[in-house]
Amino acid sequence: xxxxxxxxxxxxxxxxxxxxxxxxxxxxxxxxxxxxxxxxxxxxxxxxxxxxxxxxxxxxxxxxxxxxxxxxxxxxxxxxxxxxxxxxxxxxxxxxxxxxxxxxxxxxxxx
Amino acid sequence: xxxxxxxxxxxxxxxxxxxxxxxxxxxxxxxxxxxxxxxxxxxxxxxxxxxxxxxxxxxxxxxxxxxxxxxxxxxxxxxxxxxxxxxxxxxxxxxxxxxxxxxxxxxxxxxxxxxxx
Numbered sequence: 069x070x071x072x073x074x075x076x077x078x079x080x081x082x083x084x085x086x087x088x089x090x091x092x093x094x095x096x097x098x099x100x101x102x103x104x105x106x107x108x109x110x111x112x113x114x115x116x117x118x119x120x121x122x123x124x125x126x127x128x129x130x131x132x133x134x135x136x137x138x139x140x141x142x143x144x145x146x147x148x149x150x151x152x153x154x155x156x157x158x159x160x161x162x163x164x165x166x167x168x169x170x171x172x173x174x175x176x177x178x179x
Numbered sequence: 180x181x182x183x184x185x186x187x188x189x190x191x192x193x194x195x196x197x198x199x200x201x202x203x204x205x206x207x208x209x210x211x212x213x214x215x216x217x218x219x220x221x222x223x224x225x226x227x228x229x230x231x232x233x234x235x236x237x238x239x240x241x242x243x244x245x246x247x248x249x250x251x252x253x254x255x256x257x258x259x260x261x262x263x264x265x266x267x268x269x270x271x272x273x274x275x276x277x278x279x280x281x282x283x284x285x286x287x288x289x290x291x292x293x294x295x296x
Contacts, residue, residue, distance in 0.1 A: 111287035
């Protein structure tokens with residue numbers, strides 16, 4: 069099955085710093101989302117981005133589907149950005165719109 | 180919009196008993212719902228895909244007789260963990276798709292933390 073690897077696995081930032089999180093996938097995909105899991109376990113939708121670039125405030129994301137990767141940019145990080153970031157991809161030909169989740173990046177932003 | 184709720188948010192049960200977890204889409208109709216489990220400091224693992232009015236599709240390695248899924252309406256799916264054992268202790272999360280067919284997003288519930296003693 070499709071493999072989804074995220075890097076780095078762990079990241080510690082000082083408040084105000086910028087960062088780039090990467091998601092590599094081993095096969096073509098028909099869907100891709102980025103999520104932030106907060107300390108209480110809730111997954112928050114950040115971007116639905118199977119291709120192209122999107123921006124929402126301090127966050128932006130780019131997916132290059134032909135090269136099988138997606139990037140999440142966090143600018144001017146805040147302590148509330150702490151948590152785990154997951155990308156999830158939808159394998160084509162699955163017959164459903166199910167997701168396979170990546171390995172995650174655990175982010176800690178220090179005040 | 181696109182809010183998904185789960186109930187209960189946490190549950191403790193004794194080994195051998197069954198536990199039912201509800202997943203509801205509050206402000207939209209969800210033809211498809213998904214169930215995931217997550218162990219501490221790990222990623223989410225898809226357990227099954229649930230379609231309204233039909234049998235769930237389970238991922239390889241997931242025991243369908245142990246994890247019973249019912250998607251009785253367009254706003255409600257339930258997961259029943261039967262004869263629970265301590266190794267079933269986990270964080271269970273559901274999601275719902277906004278539309279059927281075409282590109283879609285998944286919206287996630289807040290999760291249910293199950294502890295089996």
